[in-house]
Amino acid sequence: MAREQIHGYELLIRLKENGFGHIKGGVLYPILHRLEDDGLVAHTWDTGTGGPARKVLRLTPEGEKELAHAKQAWQEITQSLNRLNAKER
Template identity: 40%
Template structure:
């Protein structure tokens, strides 16, 4: 689900770079995502045309690789986002009642 989450973050911004994306994922509750997982996912998104990449000046340091969502990426986000929402609703229906029971016992 990482690529879908990355597209969701990039859809909210004009462009972003890897470290900032990690921060947004962490802030959203996905604190276990590591750079060794993030950058290959971004590379795959670039290869499939879901993101464009450009190099820009870094803030007082080396250049940064910036990522921007493309129309292909927006279409993927819409389609896979809708599929994920249906899946999550189904799982919620199947386990929700049992989760409520478990919380009541705590």
């Protein structure tokens, strides 16, 4: 969602392709709803052709800020773990 709008099913596929294993929709969709309730994700409807309308998800500006904060926190954790690992050698 950080790079482009995406359908929930496509998100499941990409997570699996990137090493997260098989995540069921019953796990992902409540998380997406919670992110939407918190104002971090928004959706529009893709009416497309040949089927029912589907939600297309995107990060909101607030979601982009939260993602940047999470990335920074992850970098700090990684750096701390690397320092600890280096001291053990």
